[in-house]
Amino acid sequence: MAKHPFRRRAVLSLLLAPLLAITEASADEFPSRPARIVVGFAPGTGMEVSTRLLADLMAKELGQPVIVETKPGASTMIAAAQVASAPKDGYTLLMMNNQTANNVLIYKKVPYKNSDFTAIAGGGIVSMVMAVSKTVPITTGREFLKYAKENDGKLFYGYWGAGGSPHLLAARLASSAGLNLQGVGYKDPGQATADLVTGRIHLFFTSVTHGLSLLRAGTANIVAVGTPQRLPSLPDVPTFAESGIEGMPNPWWGYGVPTGTPPAVVQKLERVIKAAVNSPRYQAMLASTGSIPMPVDSPTKFQEFIDQDQKKWAAAIRPLKLELD
Structure with missing residues (x-):
């Protein structure tokens, strides 16, 4: 029996036409609510x-x-x-x-x-920033790397939420720079901030807005920022890359x-x-x-x-x- 490809195409077109029409109509009408x-x-x-x-x-x-x-x-x-x-x-x-x-x-x-x-x-x-306690005698990211190596295993970082950005960035810093840092988990940033101020922990990664509030209050130093270029609000603070901190995601x-x-x-x-x-x-x-x-x-x-x-x-x-x- 002879095959009829054109007839089959016509039948398929007829079957698909209503579905295509519904899709096009829904897109044209979107959003209707x-x-x-x-x-x-x-x-x-x-x-x-x-x-x-x-x-x-x-x-x-x-x-x-x-x-x-x-x-x-x-x-x-x-x-x-x-x-x-x-x-x-x-x-x-x-x-x-x-x-x-x-x-x-x-x-x-x-x-x-x-x-x-x-x-x-x-x-x-x-842009995450690296906030360091005033109890640590450094003011730049490069100085922190040197200090952390000289005080192997003695520095603590804070984070809130296992697997969250502050946790992962600190872990990435430790692994990429070959540092032995100890992690301390908190329920919220407020608790971590209080311990950073007193020196119970020595650093954490946080947002620019939180970091700026700490800097302006004189309770922490911001030693590095995560943007490709320096931030206008922190023009004197080097980026992670400028500080020798590589491979940090944002x-x-x-x-x-x-x-x-x-x-x-x-x-x-x-x-x-x-x-x-x-x-x-x-x-x-x-x-x-x-x-x-x-x-x-x-x-x-x-x-x-x-x-x-x-x-x-x-x-x-x-x-x-x-x-x-």
Whole structure:
């Protein structure tokens, strides 16, 4: 019997046409109702505050409210799991960050896969600073490296949350510089700060805003910053690289949706988020918090950034041999 390829193609086209029409129509109509961004941190934290500004800017462009929903806890896994199981329609976004991506390297059971999310656009890169107790007789990062080697095993670093950025950065410093530093875990930055002031611990890594408050209060020295260039707010403080501290990753945040969201919706969200991030209001917020824009210009580039960045964090995680429940 003769085959009829053209007839089969015509039948397939007829069958697929309604599905394509639905996809195109949903993209054209998006958004027809409020959207939400789920954040895995508590209200008032840096990435949550920046996301609220982004949501406000997005809403003006989309013509629909964009609600920020905080779901803190479990190293951002509660928020990520909720978005991973959400409808793939573009109305539920996740504020992604390095912690969300790194959980698979730290925890035995993670209720999502990183592939469950399609990266859309970056929000920014957080500049962490190295805060050192005034009880340590040094004022620069290079001096600290020398002092730590001379006082092998006698210096303590603080962190809050096993596997969090302050923990991993201190571990990375120790492994990359060949230092024997002792870690002390805390429930929150306040407790760690009190012990830094008294000299019970000797250093920790923290945000620029927290570091500046310590510096201005005269309770700690800021000896190195994590940005590629020196910060305008700390022009005399060298970068990690200038201090001889190599291979240090920086926390970052950005936005994604459940994988399977229609490409046209992803493209629209990308355009809107990028416009918000590039706005003067958002750029001023980045500058005021010591953060910098993420050097990506497409979802593909953002995903490449995440993949490469995870390798840096993995180098910090391995020496700790973390395998948390």
